[in-house]
Amino acid sequence: MIEAVHLTKRYGTTTAVDDLSFTIEPGQVTGFLGPNGAGKTTTMRMVIGLDKPSSGSVTIDGRMYRDLPAPLREVGALLDAKALHGGRSAYNHLRVLALSNGLPLSRVDEVLKMVGLKDVASRRAGGYSLGMSQRLGVAGALLGDPGILMFDEPVNGLDPEGILWIRQLMRSLAAEGRTVLVSSHLMSEMALTADHLLVIGRGKLIADTGVQEFIDLSSAGTVVVRSRDDNLLAARLAEQGARTEPAVGGGLTASGVSSSLVGEIAFAAGIILDELTPQRASLEHAFMELTKDSVDFGASPSELASVGTDYPTTDGSR
Amino acid sequence: MTTALGPRAGRPAQPRQGGAGASPARFSDALRCEWAKLTSVRSTWVTLLVSLLLGVGVGALISYLAGSHYATGGFRGRAWDPTAVSLRALTIAQLAIAVLGSLVVTSEYGTGMIRTSLTATPRRGRFLSSKAVVFTAVALVVGEIMAFAAFLLGQLAIGSNAPHTSLAAPDVLRAVIGAGLYLALIGLLSSCVGALVRNTAAAISSMVALLFVLPGVVQALPASWSNVITEWWPTQAGSQVYSLHRSAHTLSAWSGFAVLVVFTVIVFTAALWVIEHRDA
Numbered sequence: 001m002i003e004a005v006h007l008t009k010r011y012g013t014t015t016a017v018d019d020l021s022f023t024i025e026p027g028q029v030t031g032f033l034g035p036n037g038a039g040k041t042t043t044m045r046m047v048i049g050l051d052k053p054s055s056g057s058v059t060i061d062g063r064m065y066r067d068l069p070a071p072l073r074e075v076g077a078l079l080d081a082k083a084l085h086g087g088r089s090a091y092n093h094l095r096v097l098a099l100s101n102g103l104p105l106s107r108v109d110e111v112l113k114m115v116g117l118k119d120v121a122s123r124r125a126g127g128y129s130l131g132m133s134q135r136l137g138v139a140g141a142l143l144g145d146p147g148i149l150m151f152d153e154p155v156n157g158l159d160p161e162g163i164l165w166i167r168q169l170m171r172s173l174a175a176e177g178r179t180v181l182v183s184s185h186l187m188s189e190m191a192l193t194a195d196h197l198l199v200i201g202r203g204k205l206i207a208d209t210g211v212q213e214f215i216d217l218s219s220a221g222t223v224v225v226r227s228r229d230d231n232l233l234a235a236r237l238a239e240q241g242a243r244t245e246p247a248v249g250g251g252l253t254a255s256g257v258s259s260s261l262v263g264e265i266a267f268a269a270g271i272i273l274d275e276l277t278p279q280r281a282s283l284e285h286a287f288m289e290l291t292k293d294s295v296d297f298g299a300s301p302s303e304l305a306s307v308g309t310d311y312p313t314t315d316g317s318r
Numbered sequence: 319m320t321t322a323l324g325p326r327a328g329r330p331a332q333p334r335q336g337g338a339g340a341s342p343a344r345f346s347d348a349l350r351c352e353w354a355k356l357t358s359v360r361s362t363w364v365t366l367l368v369s370l371l372l373g374v375g376v377g378a379l380i381s382y383l384a385g386s387h388y389a390t391g392g393f394r395g396r397a398w399d400p401t402a403v404s405l406r407a408l409t410i411a412q413l414a415i416a417v418l419g420s421l422v423v424t425s426e427y428g429t430g431m432i433r434t435s436l437t438a439t440p441r442r443g444r445f446l447s448s449k450a451v452v453f454t455a456v457a458l459v460v461g462e463i464m465a466f467a468a469f470l471l472g473q474l475a476i477g478s479n480a481p482h483t484s485l486a487a488p489d490v491l492r493a494v495i496g497a498g499l500y501l502a503l504i505g506l507l508s509s510c511v512g513a514l515v516r517n518t519a520a521a522i523s524s525m526v527a528l529l530f531v532l533p534g535v536v537q538a539l540p541a542s543w544s545n546v547i548t549e550w551w552p553t554q555a556g557s558q559v560y561s562l563h564r565s566a567h568t569l570s571a572w573s574g575f576a577v578l579v580v581f582t583v584i585v586f587t588a589a590l591w592v593i594e595h596r597d598a
């Protein structure tokens with residue numbers, strides 16, 4: 001379990017991570033989602049003690065990372081696949097890591113086999129392709145057979161086969177009861193792997209919710225309607241508190257109102273409808289909507305909470 | 319391929335207990351790790367070979383040339399110091415040791431390995447100390463080998479053209495052992511400087527400035543200043559330990575060495591503070 005409490009990191013005047021509180025539970029894949037520059041990497045660096053929080057704290061099963069007696073046995077992190085000495089062979093790289101935590105050297109061969117690098121393990125790691133480096137990074141993360149795993153944008157730059165492999169890996173790690181945190185700036189990627197989402201924008205927590213709730217939340221209340229009298233319908237809808245705007249290709253897009261309510265309002269006003277379509281917003285769209293808010297005016301928890309999803313409380317407990 | 323994780327695969331979802339109960343990582347593990355790091359990159363062997371070639375090879379050459387010019391070179395009496403002649407090339411070889419000392423730390427930053435290293439060993443004091451212990455031990459062994467080889471080969475190379483000396487002569491053994499100690503300390507100092515500046519070029523430039531440039535610049539100051547500074551300049555003072563004779567404005571062998579030790583300890587402490595307080 002990873003627990004952040006009021007975690008904040010400032011670099012000079014930039015606030016990279018802004019008062020984040022969350023708990024990452026075992027047994028599921030938690031997607032850490034946010035646009036580039038949202039503070040995902042910085043948060044993960046603080047989890048493993050590479051950066052010191054400006055305020056707040058983050059703990060691993062209740063302890064600071066640096067106080068873990070054998071950190072590789074508890075947390076496996078892949079933040080940057082190229083964070084190694086390119087002159088060392090993959091085998092020696094892993095051997096160095098194993099020695100540092102007193103892990104048996106037999107683990108080196110085991111993880112090399114798991115990630116499919118056994119045959120190239122004696123080659124310089126600096127000559128590896130990005131895909132091979134990612135596999136080596138995964139091998140390093142799995143070396144201590146840790147209960148907590150953290151991957152920062154693991155599919156970036158991978159070929160389709162590698163992407164599939166990473167996804168399956170994360171799912172199986174979670175299925176084994178491990179805590180898995182994986183970051184991405186791509187909503188579509190998260191939809192395929194994550195059970196739970198932690199969405200951040202500009203360092204602030206925007207949502208802490210299940211993937212399905214997230215989709216439901218963001219598609220709620222958007223309806224495309226075409227009628228014989230759009231002006232009148234727009235006025236009637238406005239009276240009921242819905243917002244409307246002209247839809248692409250004619251008609252109206254109404255938000256804050258369900259499709260059945262639009263139908264009732266039209267019927268009551270005697271307006272003939274030509275089309276009435278509830279919009280299933282894509283995850284990508286939902287994500288853009290949410291993070292756009294965070295960029296424009298900062299997420300207002302009350303506004304978001306009014307849609308009825310599970311939002312974080314300030315102390316991170318849920 | 320499936321992502322079989324060995325014995326664990328297929329286990330039903332359940333919260334796992336973290337590595338509690340597992341044996342904690344010890345300082346000796348960090349030492350083993352640093353030894354494996356040092357011996358698994360080619361630059362280590364290349365740099366050590368270069369330093370030996372410089373210290374011993376160039377040393378023998380200098381000794382041979384000095385010996386053959388003994389008659390014409392104006393060396394007479396106290397000006398002729400066969401120990402100093404045979405160890406002269408160490409002033410160049412120390413740079414190769416300093417380069418390796420810096421690289422041991424700065425290559426971690428240059429390659430990004432530092433982030434992986436500190437993830438594996440988040441106790442940064444332990445990380446830097448174990449690195450320092452392993453590298454200093456290696457530098458000491460190489461330094462002593464170099465000092466003895468340079469001395470013995472040098473005395474041979476001086477040949478019969480000029481007076482030479484032996485380890486049995488007064489203070490000579492101290493000077494030769496001292497040369498190895500000095501080289502080990504220079505290596506350690508360079509590692510600490512590397513930890514302070516985190517960049518290979520900056521670390522090596524700093525060491526060149528400390529060893530060669532600044533002592534030269536000091537000579538341009540009025541004598542009342544330059545004499546004192548030269549006497550106490552850490553690397554100059556430290557080099558007294560491999561010198562047989564005291565010229566004016568120098569410390570004794572072991573006092574001078576102590577100055578270098580104290581200076582290195584101060585820089586090491588600064589390096590510990592920096593690595594502890596700066597983000598990786």
Ligand SMILES: Nc1ncnc2c1ncn2[C@@H]1O[C@H](COP(=O)(O)OP(=O)(O)O)[C@@H](O)[C@H]1O
Pocket residue numbers: 011014015016034035036037038039040041042043
């Ligand atoms: N070492 C640093 N110094 C200054 N600013 C930084 C540093 N690291 C990250 N930042 C800034 O912090 C913000 C968050 O960055 P990051 O955590 O890398 O975001 P993400 O991983 O979500 O793309 C960005 O605005 C970035 O420019």
Ligand SMILES: [Mg+2]
Pocket residue numbers: 037040041042152153
């Ligand atoms: Mg990032």
